[in-house]
Amino acid sequence: MSKIRSKSLRESYDLKPGDFNTERKPTWCLGCGNYGIWNSLKKTFVKLKLMPHEILIVYGTGCSGNGTNFIRTYAFHSLHGRALPVATGAKLANHKLNVLIMGGDDDGVGIGGNHFIHTCRRNIDMTYILHNNRVYGLTTGQTVPTSDRGFKTKSTPSGVLERPINPVSLALICGATFAARGFSGDTGHLLDIMKKAIKHKGFSFIEVLQPCVTFNKINTYDFYRDRIYKLEELKDYDGSNLHEAIKKSMEEERIPIGIFYEIERPTYEDGLKQIERKPLVDHMIADIDINRLLNRFY
């Protein structure tokens, strides 16, 4: 089952979460939900016995994207909304890499919405962690597509007129083979989801409910603590039933967290004969014979 691309059978693995720190100290606000995600992720890497060079994280732009500077792995800090296609290209070039994507809510379902839809249906073996704080942080507090109707922000002083997008429901409808929701205030639970997501063969999606302590005074830690419950506490929840998962993901009064859905389906890479033997990046290209191709043009 496990498809982790590491020499994880290594006995001598002795990295600690702190070994995934860089020389830079996080610049997030005190109490920011990003700290919870950051800590859970580093612990996840240790639990999975991954080395920094075995991981590529592609970041979007925003407060989550600034995380580029604080986690020591191979990293690409891409443009706002474009992390998914960059990650896709990198994964197809070298499918031996463990590829993760970190981005904000608007990065994923706003400006990058088209990429989100298509990446879900492709089922490329990557893990996408969407930080949902339901507001723009880095541009100091405007509405995003996950903000509630009526939410008052600097760009919507009379309140948002649109209904919010539910990232987990969208991921499910678009074909993600693993869809979960975590809460940055419950790092143990989040760590467990991250571990399973990275182990999942195929596209795994995690929405992390992440309070923005500076610009969102509605969706606070207390707001979530009052509302969330864990799917694994339900006795008869079937995580392989798509319709049930979609229905569950749309609950609003109380907010379920945990793994909504997980199935195994052939990945995009499974369909590519040309990478069956080895990754594209391992091919010698110094003197490719194109005689057969030239013959086509007579």
Added chain:
Amino acid sequence: MKVSNISWKIGGETGFGIVSTGTIFSKIFAKKGYFVVDNNEYPSLIRGGHNTFTVRVSSNEIFSIDKDINILVALNEETIRLHQEEVTYGGYIIYDENNGDITEIKKARKDINYIMVPFSKIIAELGVPPVMTNNVSLGASVALLNYDLEVLRNIIRDIFGRKGPEVVSSNIKSAEFGYKYIKEKLKINAYELEIVKPVSKMLLTGNDAVFLGAVRSGCKFYAAYPMTPSTSILESFASAENDYNIVTKHAEDEVAVINMAIGASFAGVRAMVATSGGGFSLMNEGLGSAALTETPLVIILCQRPAPATGLPTWSEQGDMLFAIHASHGEFLRVVMAPGDPEECFYLTGKAFNIADTYQIPVIVMLDKYLSENHFSYERLDFKNITVDRGKLLIRSKDIGTGYKRYLNTEDGVSPRVVIGVEGGVHIANSDEHDEQGYSEDGAFNRKIMVDKRFRKIKKLIEEIPPPRIYGPIDAEITIWSWGSCKGPILEAMNILNQKEKKVNLIHFTYLYPFDGESIEGIIGKSNKNVVVENNKTSQLAKIIMMNTGHRMKNKILKYSGRQFLPCEIVNGIEQIE
């Protein structure tokens, strides 16, 4: 009549198989060693509308089609009305009277021959589908040219062989009928081409050549979104991906296309994208990302008349200044514009090496005319394309300690590591960053990094060849041009220089960086300068002005969505005082 070259045109409704018929006509002559250039003109729709395919065949080297047509195959009446004025004195029009009464139309041209071939009756008699009209017309054309029918038979076998013997036999039967109809029934003997050395030539479009050059260069990841006239590159890559270990990705939009290619290139493979102006507009954002992260990337830009959807299936050189300035901010890139498929092949190879060596984006500009029309060549020598990946580190032991992705080196190029290699962990950052890749907005650092990236130009500019000069050095008039205008200009020069040393050509295949100093020197030496471009605002004249301060006064411009014909350039030159 013995001739050294002939021009043939077929016209009819789109969806009648005009392109494949025209391509077969080109092939039957290239196969026997003739020089061939063709030109496919079609509207942006699948059925209906007017479609033509022109082929010029010669026993001497040729560079473009021209206006005069020797044989016009008219599959409908409209073709006669639209094109009979192009038929040369004494030329031929093949038509079927069942497609409409042309008694009145014929009166306009008493100097040409109208040959009635009853296509529809023949088709009915043979009991073959109407699309076989094309083969009847090919057989008839071969007969008019006293050419070898067996060559046509062989090509039909090649092309339709996989569809089974029945399809082959009805195609051949139709071609033979057309041939015999001219030879035996009408007994017409129109032209005969001079014999050439029978060494088969390849037929390549610019897009074919780009594709071949890219595969030879080791391009392993190709992403695209279909857009005329770039689409055939996507189809070629898809057809070769298993044999050559390439991933071809038809992505959701051009924004995804360029970012996927950036991701693949970042991971360590050679990556390429192709599009037309509209898609390139969407790619502008990603172009800057490739530049700031110093990720090598090759972008093929097949121009078409714009703005907006414009004329999707026609030709124009309207995007030069756009390519040179595309994306926000200031950064180094290379812009190339090959003039024919052979240059497309070798420059694509060069584009990959420059992208890798300098870790910058390289844009190669074609246009519809170059992308989709065939030119004949002797077999390309692919060994002339070599692979240079620059400062790419693929093994841990080459990295050393304290690796810095954006090390501030003397030549501005920092060693790059293939992702996943132990000891090379780093950040590629589209935020301004320090040497290690960490986001950094300090004033001092900003200046250092901007200077580092621009310092690459010193070595780069030495690698860029000056524009090539064609024709006599001491000509009276010097034509300045770029990209696909090369062919029609060379043809025009042949005509103009028959008697005296009248014209030469300075042809740019590299548009940017622009070496103003050396160009200034060339301008000073020429007598009279004229810029020839397939656009409205003379963009080459603008970059010359920008970089040398010299204003080019004489311009021959065409922006009707069609490439120049040589005769138009001859006329333009003759009008210059």
